[in-house]
Amino acid sequence: MRTGRNDNRGRRGGRRGRHGGGRRNNRNPRMAAEGGNKRERIAVESGYLVLIDQFMLANPQFMERIAAVVDEDPDAKDAIVVDFGGTVIDVEPGTYRIERDPFQYIVVIHPEDAAGINPKELRAQATQVRGDVFVDTRCLAMIDRELLDDSELLQKYQQLWFSGQDKACRDLLRDNGGAVRYGFQRYGDELQVYSVPGQDIVCLWPNPATMPAQPEADMGEAADAGAVEESASA
Numbered sequence: 376m377r378t379g380r381n382d383n384r385g386r387r388g389g390r391r392g393r394h395g396g397g398r399r400n401n402r403n404p405r406m407a408a409e410g411g412n413k414r415e416r417i418a419v420e421s422g423y424l425v426l427i428d429q430f431m432l433a434n435p436q437f438m439e440r441i442a443a444v445v446d447e448d449p450d451a452k453d454a455i456v457v458d459f460g461g462t463v464i465d466v467e468p469g470t471y472r473i474e475r476d477p478f479q480y481i482v483v484i485h486p487e488d489a490a491g492i493n494p495k496e497l498r499a500q501a502t503q504v505r506g507d508v509f510v511d512t513r514c515l516a517m518i519d520r521e522l523l524d525d526s527e528l529l530q531k532y533q534q535l536w537f538s539g540q541d542k543a544c545r546d547l548l549r550d551n552g553g554a555v556r557y558g559f560q561r562y563g564d565e566l567q568v569y570s571v572p573g574q575d576i577v578c579l580w581p582n583p584a585t586m587p588a589q590p591e592a593d594m595g596e597a598a599d600a601g602a603v604e605e606s607a608s609a
Contacts, residue, residue, distance in 0.1 A: 415472070415473045415549075415554040415555070415556060416470055416471065416472060416473075416487065416552075416554060417470070417471040417472075417473070417484065417517050417518070417519070417552065417553060417554045418470055418519060418552030418553075419466055419468055419469060419470075419471060419519045419552075420468050420519055420521060420552075421449070421468070421519050421520050421521045422465055422466060422467065422468050423449070423453075423463055423464070423465055423466075423519070423520035423521075424463065424464045424465075424466050424471075424484070424517060424518075424519065424520070424577070425456055425461060425462075425463050425516075425517070425518050425519070425520050425522075425523065426461055426462050426463075426464065426508045426515060426516075426517055426568065426579070427456055427459065427460065427461030427462075427508065427515075427516055428459075428460055428461065428508070428509065428510050428511050428512055428514070428515065428516065429512055429514040429515070429516045429541075429544065429545065429548075429555060430511065430512045430536070431459045431460065431461060431516075432516055432518075432529060432532050432533075432536075432544075432548075433529075433532055433533040433535075433536035433537065433544070434459065435533070436459075437455070437459050438529055438530075438533065440455045440458075441455060441523050441529070442526060445524060445526070449520060449521075449524075452520060452523050453520075457506070460507075460508065460509035460510075460511075461508055461509075462505060462506030462507065462508055462568055463506075463520060464505050464506075464568065464570065464577055466575045466577070467486075467575050469486055469487070469575075470486070470487040471484050471485060471486055471487060471575075472484075472485060472486075472487050472489075473517070473554055473556050474492055474494055475556045475557070476494045476495075477559060479494050479495050479498070479580075480559050480580050480581055481494045481495075481497070481498065481578060481579065481580045482515070482556055482566075482578070482579040482580070483497055483576065483577070483578050484517065484576070484577040484578075484579075485575070485576045485577075486575055486576075489576070492576075494578075497571065497576065497578050498578070498580070500571050500576075501569035501570055501571050501576065501577075501578040502569065502571075502572060503569055503570045503571070503572050504567075504568075504569060505568040505569055505570050505577065506568045507565060507566065507567055507568060507582075508564075508565075508566045508568060508579065509563070509564075509565055509566075510558040510563055510564045510565075510566060511563045512563075513557050513558050513560075513561065513563070513564075514541075514545070514555050514556070514557055514558070515555065515556050515557070515558060515566070515579075516545075516548055516553060516554075516555055517553060517554045517555070517556070518548060518551075518552070518553035518554075519552055519553070522548075522551060522552070522553065525551075528547070528551060531547065532544050532547055532548075535547065558581075559581055560581070564581050565581065565582040566579040566580065566581060566582070567579065567580060567581070567582055
């Protein structure tokens with residue numbers, strides 16, 4: 376049973392309302408997703424990739440348990456990540472890109488130089504079960520496991536989170552080689568994690584039992600894309 380889930384859906388929904396959702400509701404969800412695909416990269420130097428809900432990196436219980444094993448074998452962190460709804464995947468060190476297709480309900484993490492990535496075809500090719508990820512805040516964080524050793528980084532992330540600076544949290548991860556991508560449903564996802572045997576290609580898609588009948592408006596992705604555009608023009 377996972378611990379420390381963050382029930383802040385009402386708060387986040389209210390914030391979207393204050394930002395004037397009418398304009399962003401009209402954003403093309405595919406364009407928003409493709410824009411995120413182009414900018415997101417993950418630098419994995421340790422050979423271990425952490426997939427976890429963005430809030431958990433600010434969760435005091437999570438931080439306390441990670442701090443307690445900081446001097447132990449790095450593998451000791453894996454069980455803690457799982458307890459808080461995430462998973463850890465072993466991959467070859469390198470830079471990875473993310474392809475998120477909101478219409479195929481799939482997120483693909485693949486080496487930067489990989490060619491011919493087709494998310495639709497990968498559903499049949501990714502047969503190696505790697506775990507599950509529970510996303511409560513709509514946003515999935517993807518980081519090198521080594522970042523969990525950086526207590527100052529986690530403390531800064533926590534301070535930003537609890538001061539309501541969600542976007543600054545995501546930018547902090549990006550500045551440190553991590554990436555973030557949104558899920559598929561407003562009120563959380565139970566994502567199953569698979570990989571393509573013999574390749575460093577990781578795929579995530581919703582548990583079929585929780586998959587919606589039709590794609591929802593991609594509000595979280597559009598809002599974050601808008602925030603990036605606003606920041607760039609400031």
